[in-house]
Amino acid sequence: MRAFFRNPFVRRFSLCFLVVELVALMTGPPGSTQAPTAGFRGSFFEASSFYGLFRTQRWVVFFALAIIMFLVWSGWLNKGASIRSTATKALAVPRAVTQRRPVRWSLIGVALIVALLLPRIVNDAFWHSAMTEQIGVFVLLATGLNVVVGFAGLLDLGYVAFYAIGAYTTAWMTGSLPTPAPFHGHFDPFVAIPVAIVIVMVAGILLGAPTLRLRGDYLAIVTLGFGEIVTIFANNLYGITGGSQGSGPIPHPVLHIGPLHYVWSLKPVPYYYLLLVFLVIFLVAFSLLEHSRIGRAWTAIREDEVAAESVGINPLKYKVMAFAIGASTAGFAGVVTASQSNNVFPSSFTLQSSINILVLVIFGGMGSIFGVVVGAIIIQVAYSYLLHTPPQGYQSADLYMYLGALLVVMMIFRPSGLIPSRRRKREIVLSEAGEGHMDEVLTGDTP
């Protein structure tokens, strides 16, 4: 019997079968407290159409899926030798001394044109607002968090705090909070953009300077606490932030430079273009930063802090810098969200959203700007699609179940993300081979 289960074919097939059954359960109808087994029964014995080909029960469909999965897997293994060697190729293939990936201008151009025309291509009210609130804002947030997590290798679980600070700064500047605006003026949200970015960066430095001496897990816990503190402050400082009632109405921005005159309104598309302009600026700045000496110093610190110090790099300074730079995009995103949705509520800045942004970064590929943008778009589009046309029995919390499953699969088969950065990929391959310093031993002494 044991020998039977040792057989690789049997094992592979049982695994496929188990995975598919799990998917069947997850996508099946929900159970209820009255009939706890209804979910199980419904998941397997409910009538279903086999892709419109013939009618059958669900278990037949999923059994067929298990077989297909098994065949694909076997085929993959047969071709495996050539595919698996890409791991060693990642270590061996040298690029020219200038070591820069060739910039694919054509690809960037096409992406830009598509992004510009998108509101025309997808002419739908729901998707217009999703494009702005769900996709645009989150791509921006993920790009910023990528600087902290991907470039500098610092786990930040309270990133949403910077987003909140940006949003509340806007409310404050425009005079929508119980606290009077500075100089008792009612500023335009455009004025709030630089102010919010500066305030958020200062917040990043204030949080970073004392806490970035911590490493790894400790830092994660402190940032998590920071995120919670900001939300709780927003909730409880009734006289300053308006508490859980949120702020008063925040005006829309007005652009008035010479002949240019434009007033934003509730419509999401103009905000989409505003986001796009700033996103492009941030993306260009960050990719230049990645290939500058600052980016290299971040890589050095991430890989071996002691060695980095031995060539004169001050780790604390660079980490604080990463924190502040990463926070800046969140500050800007906060301004846009606040003025577009007209008000700010503390309930929009929860730990859940911090983790969601982190998932976008991990899914796309830590440290890879392109990967993070693509990853964030994919996940946010899927999220919006499920909101727009939910499958039968879908509840909004189900998304996290799917997302969790996706992340588990990703970590097994593509641990460095959808479109990994070359450096990160090498680090993972190396640490699996027992090379490199993922540890934090202080001295050069071998124990």
Place this chain on the structure above:
Amino acid sequence: MSDLIFNVDNVTLRFGGVVSLNNVSLHQKRGEILAVIGPNGAGKTSLFNSLTGVYQPQEGSISFTDREGKVISIIGKKAHRVASAGVARTFQASRMFSALTTYENVKIGAESHRGIGVIGAMVKGPRTRRGERRSDQRTEELLKFVGLYDKANVISSSLSYGDRRRLEIARGLATDPQVLLLDEPAAGTNPAEKIQLTSLIRKVRDEMGVSILLIEHDMKLVMALAERLYVLNFGSVIAEGSPDAIRSNPVVIEAYLGSSDDESEKSPS
């Protein structure tokens, strides 16, 4: 103006109750190749870590003469400040930035002591570009100097042990140091690489004018390179002198080399 590059005076370093360095005093002249030897656990690496600001000794003083000829104290300074002042080092178990190429490794060293301009880096201003060109130039020079130029684009973790040592030396030299601290450079290298390494270290001193402080177990290499030696045992200096004097010093022979006749060939461990 002092011609002493390092002046270590009565340094004591403790970890709880364990005394790692006990009243150690030593000095290094500018341009000297100095070696520190001693059996395992004698405190050699602790001494290195104290000299580079990684450990902070409780007693004594360590002064260092920097590029401008100013005498500064090492104790109380952070490791990155000591490095910027002109103390470069290599590690016993080589520590490169293993996911980066050879070239990038050295370049990080070459640009570390320049000021950082975030805005400049983001917009790629003319100053940033000039600095970039200078560190590129320096990197290429150094790679040629240590003989790794043809491996510039290789991922550093795929280098052999001997090449890793040379890479670490190049990275250290890139910071434009006054003194280079080598922690067991010959560990894990083969005899041919050892010979190359010996001539490279001597070349660093002769052509770049960088003083060398060396910890080594390999007696052949030490005796061939060092102009003066200190012997550490149980955290204290037990002898000091020229290689010949050390070789015939009875205290050293007893404490370290053992009492057999072919002591100079013997590798203690």
